[in-house]
Amino acid sequence: MARSDLLKWEDKHNSRLDRSPSSSLTWLSQVLPGSLALDLACGQGRNASSLTSLGYTVIAADISRRALAWLHADVAGTTSPVFPLQCDFDEWCFAPSCFDLVVQCDFLDRSLFPFIKDSLRPAGLALIDTFSIGHEGAGRAGPSNPAYRLEPGELAEVFAGWDIIGSEENDRAAILARKPARL
Numbered sequence: 001m002a003r004s005d006l007l008k009w010e011d012k013h014n015s016r017l018d019r020s021p022s023s024s025l026t027w028l029s030q031v032l033p034g035s036l037a038l039d040l041a042c043g044q045g046r047n048a049s050s051l052t053s054l055g056y057t058v059i060a061a062d063i064s065r066r067a068l069a070w071l072h073a074d075v076a077g078t079t080s081p082v083f084p085l086q087c088d089f090d091e092w093c094f095a096p097s098c099f100d101l102v103v104q105c106d107f108l109d110r111s112l113f114p115f116i117k118d119s120l121r122p123a124g125l126a127l128i129d130t131f132s133i134g135h136e137g138a139g140r141a142g143p144s145n146p147a148y149r150l151e152p153g154e155l156a157e158v159f160a161g162w163d164i165i166g167s168e169e170n171d172r173a174a175i176l177a178r179k180p181a182r183l
């Protein structure tokens with residue numbers, strides 16, 4: 001990641017942000033939990049902490065030290081199975097078929113979709129939930145640059161052939177999709 005981008009993220013994580021989890025996490029209650037989850041670009045960990053209450057051990061990965069420091073403050077000295085990991089997704093560092101669930105919320109890097117799919121075990125779950133195009137503008141949440149927002153139908157296309165457990169297309173686009181048990 002460019003240093004200017006890193007400084008921008010560090011600045012965003014100077015203060016404590018909203019800790020309520022993404023509403024799409026409720027879709028996970030429809031399915032049996034697996035054991036290991038990746039919260040990709042976890043930020044301050046609002047979703048990572050919720051995933052533990054569903055039974056997951058969570059690798060919470062982000063490039064921002066400040067974001068991870070907030071998360072570390074939540075879990076240090078507790079038995080919470082959340083493991084903060086600092087890494088830059090410009091260099092993918094996870095093995096194929098190692099996660100039961102990958103969650104990516106409020107963050108869009110299309111180049112990561114093949115890696116996310118590959119890092120899931122057969123029958124593993126991908127939960128993507130971020131801002132959609134056409135709903136940007138003054139006073140609206142999310143990036144103002146439409147390139148960082150999902151196109152209509154884009155997630156359905158990315159996960160074509162997977163079992164779709166939940167989906168939403170509004171000012172946000174979200175999907176919970178299960179990888180085929182056999183490819």
Ligand SMILES: C[S@@+](CC[C@H](N)C(=O)[O-])C[C@H]1O[C@@H](n2cnc3c(N)ncnc32)[C@H](O)[C@@H]1O
Pocket residue numbers: 001009040041042043044045046047061062063064067087088089090104105106107
């Ligand atoms: C808008 S925040 C979303 C945080 C969290 N997923 C949530 O929903 O609250 C986006 C996060 O992506 C992280 N990020 C951006 N680019 C990254 C990269 N190349 N590698 C790792 N983390 C990155 C930033 O540090 C930031 O914490």
